[in-house]
Amino acid sequence: MKAFALERLVPAHVRAFEAYVPAPPDDVLLRRFGVTHLHRLNNNENPLGPPPAARAVLARRDAGEAALYPQGDGWHLRRTLARHFDLEPEQVILGNGASEVIAFVIKTFCEPGDNILTADRTFAVYEWMASFSGIEPRLVPLLDHGFDDVGMLRAIEGRTRVVFLCNPNNPTGSWWDHARLARFLAAVDGRAIVVVDEAYAEFAEAPGFPDSFALMRQHPNLVVFRSFSKMWGLAGLRIGWMAASPPVAAMVRKTSISYSVNLLALEAARATVWDLAHIAATQAHCRAMRAGLAALAGRLGLEMLGGIGNFAMLRMPIPDTVVHRRLMARGVMARAMTSFRYAGWLRVSFGDAEAMAAFAAALEAVLAEG
Amino acid sequence: MMQRAAAPAEPVTEEPALRLPPGPRFAAVGAEFVRGAGLASGIEPRLAERLALIAEEVLAAAPPQAGLVGLALRDRRHAVRLDVEFTSTELDLAGLDQSRVRDLEDGEDVGLYLAARLADRLTTEPARRGGLVLGFELARSYPPAPSASVPEALGPLAGLPVDPDDATLALLVDWAEAVGEGGPAFRTAPRVLDQRRVGDLFARVALDARRRPVGGIFWQPFGRRLMALSGPALLLPEGDARQALAAALLEAALAALARGATQGLVVLEPAQVLPGAFEVVGHLPGAAGGQHPVLFRAMEEDPGGIAWVSPGLSAWVTAMVRRLGLGRDIEAPPPPARALGAAMAAETDRAAARVTLRPLLAAGDAAAVAERNVALFRGQGFAQIRALLDLGQPGHAAFAEGLMRAGLAPAALIPDAAGDLLLLADGA
Incomplete structure (x- = not known):
């Protein structure tokens, strides 16, 4: 050689x-x-x-099933989630943890020369994923430990493809309520994809927490991330999901990885929905x-x-x-x-x-x- | 005929490089290439000449089995550097060790010795395609700056510290120099600008409401994964505003370094103690007697690692590891694979009468070589002798016993999970 x-x-x-x-x-x-x-x-x-139903699913799995591939796109889980959140199954895309779903979105919407927008002090993976994909991450400083809507709107420009909001924010726990998110989406006015990462949404008890799936019907550029790692106690199985309007989901599906979620994760996650x-x-x-x-x-x-x-x-x-x-x-x-x-x-x-x-x-x- | 003033040379973006066979026959060719390329690149003639001599000596000393030897000239603005690349790591570099001058019998080793003596700084690192790169660096000199006058009634800080433009950075350095703030890094603005342009210095500067610099903080690469912090230089009078300025500058530096490759910040000569922001990882003797703390600030969580420690240092390192709460597997190093030929590189700062020794090549005679190096530089009148060992490199431990026999003592343990740095010093 x-x-x-x-x-x-x-x-x-x-x-x-x-x-x-x-x-x-x-x-x-x-x-x-x-x-x-x-x-x-x-x-x-x-x-x-994990909740009891998920534990039961895990306990009765046959080790011999490890030889089999899982179903490739989470057919049953997507339908279960869709029913619960009043979505179409095609609007739901699963990933090997929400971090993989971040990669799907960046790959779908960004090319060299584009940028993504997020906060300087938030979950690091938006910034990392953009950086090693050759996409510039632009970071807007938090204001009073929370996402700065005015600053972010000011920072959006012609090559901004995706805006990542972490709501509630990791690590500050700060959050936007429904009205504020709605105002932000109206002001973005479809100029960029707006991702709202709601990995911790199930911890919210305040009545004003956004109903993002409802906002998605008015704002087709809104993408919502959820996780099974936090509330649902399945961090070790690595499974997360996103929902988007049908045309946006159809685009993201092109870059998503089939078979990336294992069968234990698919079945355990399905059993958690939605254990109040x-x-x-x-x-x-x-x-x-x-x-x-x-x-x-x-x-x-x-x-x-x-x-x-x-x-x-x-x-x-x-x-x-x-x-x-x-x-x-x-x-x-x-x-x-x-x-x-x-x-x-x-x-x-x-x-x-x-x-x-x-x-x-x-x-x-x-x-x-x- | 009208005389035209020579335009200042633009920095050369494509670095001139050449590959030549080893040995004396091509040594003059290499020297001529370095001399000519240096002059064509705008490097001062006296520096180009020194680099040419280094190239000549190293090429002449390179053994036939070394394969093609690469020469690359790098203009670092504040320094010029000749990289000599060997495709093999199986080279006898003992001649580079300045303490061997009395042992040198043949021309080859004398050549390496001379080359090492001509450099202000000598480094060795693995080549990208295997093999070894020797880096010979010469510092540029700068004329003394005219004294600047600092405006009265500066400040207070307005907004977040910024990554400054050249004019702002130069003004900060001029003013810091005028009032003696910030330490040696905050001296000679053209040098600081050159250091920043080539990525050897990073800065944050705080501004007042009129966009005038009121303080600054610098950091520069220190080893593989650390940065050395300098300053802060504070131009505000004593009081709450000055304290707030120091805190804001440090926070800005930490924010700039977060999520990058830097594992930690080390402060070897604290110009200003920042309470609460750093931990004390040792003490160094000062030039004027007494001791000053060595400060450290980790940028990342330390998940623990391996420290290769010679028996004589084991108790000290173990105690420091416990005191700092580090998770370390403290291991005794295997003996070096080579029996003979250990070498150390010396970085000299003659103005400060300081020399810092680093292992270049480990071998069974490492302790003796280390001891001789200390004796050599002590004999040359260096008042401060330091050595830096990477505890992540098993071979470095072999030098420790000799350094201690020569009177150096462990002074600081700078944590890095991938290889803690052990700083030894004369009189520590």
Whole structure:
């Protein structure tokens, strides 16, 4: 073989991108940090796990089925979701986690020279996915920890193809109500696809939270993302979905990957739809844990930030990355937020009572060290 | 006939490069190429001449089995650099180690020694297509800047700090220099502008309501995945506004670096302590006696990693790992594969009487080579001798014992999960 000039074969935007490196598995972390247990408060997982019907589906699967391909586009799950949200099955597209659905949308609507618009301090994957696809991510600063509608409208221009709103926003928990989202969509006036990522929508208890599926009927450029990882406790199975108006969904389907969702995920997700008791139990858990965290923040004199979601942020008096390490050494995983451009803040998921107690004790000890 | 003033040379975008066979026969050809290409690129004649001499010495010293040797001239604006690329990593680079001068018996090693002495900075890194690149860098000199006068009644900060245009950045540096703010990085505006143009310096500048600079913060590459932070330079008087300015500048720097390749910020010479924003990862002796803290700010969560540590350093590193709450597998390194031929690179700052040693090539004689290097530079009158070991590289540990025998002591552990940096210093 002649000299293999890898650099020549790789697009500049890929060369420039820094690969995301996930944390090592728990057994490695346990050894490295010298602890015997890790409380996971870093990924906004649901400590209640999946609803009972989904658990039952998983329990009765035959291991031999692993040899079979799943149905290619989630036929039954799409129909179940469509019935529940008054949509057509063709409006629903599934993905291997909502992150894959983000890729479908960017691939469908963007080409080099285009840009996407989102906030500077929100879920990172919109920005990353655009960057390594050769599409410019334009970031509008949050205003008072929330998406700035005026700033985003001002930033839309002729090459803006997709606007990503995270509602409620991860990591701030801030949210737009129905009227504000409706006004925003009216002002965008079809100039760009507007994606509303509602990964945490099921945690919303406020009556003003948007009914985005209803808005979609008036605004065919609206795309809604949902996840089975947060409320529904299926993070380990990786499944998310989007809904769009029929013509938009037909376009996105061209770039979607068939067979990317495994059969366990398809069946378990279908069994969750739409377990109101599970939603109520999870919401009650979040209310209790949020109150406990607020009490801890008050006791320690820490600013707390959070709205809708199974998480909140605390502002640390020392670097968040230091707190993260010291908590790890005490068996607690929380999320340092410097990488979310919230330097000095720590995001804490609402884990089970034992984990939250461990977090409180560990944080008090860490901060006492100075 | 009218004389025309020579137009300032535009930077050359296509870097001149050449490949030549190794050995003395082509050494003069390589030197002539570097000299000519340097002059044609607008590089100062004295620097082009030094680079030509380096090329000549290295080519002459390259053994026949080295294969074609690549020469590439890179104009870094504030520095010029000659990259010498070898297709093989199996080279004897011991001659590059300046401490070997007394051992050198043949012309080849003397040539490498001379080449290393001619460079202000010598680096080694893997070539993209395999092999090895030696980088010889010479710093450009700049005339002293005329003293600027700083307007009174600047500020307070208005809006978020910005990525400044050249004029704003130059004004900030001129004013910081005039009032002695910010430290050495905030000196000589043309140099700072050149550093930024080639990606060797990044800045955020805070402005007042009249768009005048009131403060700034810089960061520059430091090793593979870190940045060294300089400043902030603060032009506001003591008080709340000055504190708020420092915090805003640091926040802007952190925001600019988030979600990028940088794993952390290190501050070796703190011009201004920013309480709460950094952790102390060690102490360095100051030039005028005493000690100052080495500060660090991680940009990413540290998921833990491996630290290859020699037995003599194990207790110190283990204690630091515990104190910093790092998750590390502390391992004893395997012995180097080579028996002989260890080499260290030296980066000298003669104005500060400081030398920083880094391993170039590990071998069984690494400890002795390290010890000799310290003795050499101490003998040359360098008051501050430092060494930087990458604990992610098993081969680096082999140098530690010699450095400590020579009187260096561990001064700071700069965390990086992919390879912590251990800073050793004379008198630490």
